[in-house]
Amino acid sequence: MPELPEVETTVRGLEKVLLGQRIARVELRRGDLRRAFPPDLGQRLTGATVTSLGRRGKFGLIHTDRADTFVFHLGMSGKWRVDAHELHAHDHLLIETGDGRRLALNDPRRFGSVDLVATGEVDDWGPIGELGPEPTELDAGWLRERLRGRKAPIKSLLLDQRLVAGLGNIYVCEALHRSHIDPRRAGGRLSRDSVTRLVAAIRDVIAEAIEAGGSTLRDYARPDGELGYFSKSFAVYDREGQRCLCGGTVRRLVQGGRSTFYCPQCQR
Numbered sequence: 001m002p003e004l005p006e007v008e009t010t011v012r013g014l015e016k017v018l019l020g021q022r023i024a025r026v027e028l029r030r031g032d033l034r035r036a037f038p039p040d041l042g043q044r045l046t047g048a049t050v051t052s053l054g055r056r057g058k059f060g061l062i063h064t065d066r067a068d069t070f071v072f073h074l075g076m077s078g079k080w081r082v083d084a085h086e087l088h089a090h091d092h093l094l095i096e097t098g099d100g101r102r103l104a105l106n107d108p109r110r111f112g113s114v115d116l117v118a119t120g121e122v123d124d125w126g127p128i129g130e131l132g133p134e135p136t137e138l139d140a141g142w143l144r145e146r147l148r149g150r151k152a153p154i155k156s157l158l159l160d161q162r163l164v165a166g167l168g169n170i171y172v173c174e175a176l177h178r179s180h181i182d183p184r185r186a187g188g189r190l191s192r193d194s195v196t197r198l199v200a201a202i203r204d205v206i207a208e209a210i211e212a213g214g215s216t217l218r219d220y221a222r223p224d225g226e227l228g229y230f231s232k233s234f235a236v237y238d239r240e241g242q243r244c245l246c247g248g249t250v251r252r253l254v255q256g257g258r259s260t261f262y263c264p265q266c267q268r
């Protein structure tokens with residue numbers, strides 16, 4: 001499932017193809033993903049020039065000179081392919097540029113979304129308006145204030161996009177492991193030191209994953225043209241029964257319906 005680093009890597013890949021380009025053609029191959037495509041999407045994008053790209057949480061942003069922003073979310077299984085000259089199953093939306101490149105948004109499970117938002121309103125737009133700070137801008141004092149009195153496990157709290165934007169299951173597990181915090185601990189019971197360590201760990205695991213994406217993707221796309229997916233070795237995620245660096249054994253438990261991977265020996 002794409003998390004912040006995958007979305008960031010995707011946006012950087014799209015930037016190389018789209019920045020400064022005129023959108024020559026848009027093809028919608030169905031009417032919706034998680035929700036309906038904007039009915040005038042093709043009309044508003046065709047002929048527009050891409051002026052910049054960005055990301056907020058797990059939303060990718062493509063800004064145009066018509067003061068429209070194309071906002072995409074990759075959901076559970078979304079990805080963009082570059083130079084998608086042959087169509088694949090689940091290619092739901094195609095964008096062709098003035099210089100003849102073709103991008104395909106592919107999403108087998110269709111939990112992703114595509115919206116067109118006035119550029120000046122993106123920050124306040126629906127799901128983006130509710131997002132907490134980016135992991136890189138997270139402040140330990142602010143987070144501690146937000147966690148005060150919270151009885152829910154820190155693992156579950158960190159998945160709430162209103163607390164920190166863009167974190168998902170993988171990097172929450174990794175950040176809690178790196179900061180030696182037991183995922184079952186109540187958010188409000190973390191010490192000042194623990195929260196400080198946690199904030200640093202979140203920032204580092206995200207930065208390293210983006211870095212790994214940048215170095216693993218030769219240039220910017222895999223040989224098959226897919227953007228944003230890369231394999232990274234994790235310390236605990238998906239490693240149930242394997243050895244932790246501390247010599248302990250990685251365990252799995254289920255919290256809020258999601259698997260948590262952690263090491264009971266070094267996470268307290």
Ligand SMILES: [Zn+2]
Pocket residue numbers: 244245246247248249263264265266267
């Ligand atoms: Zn350990």
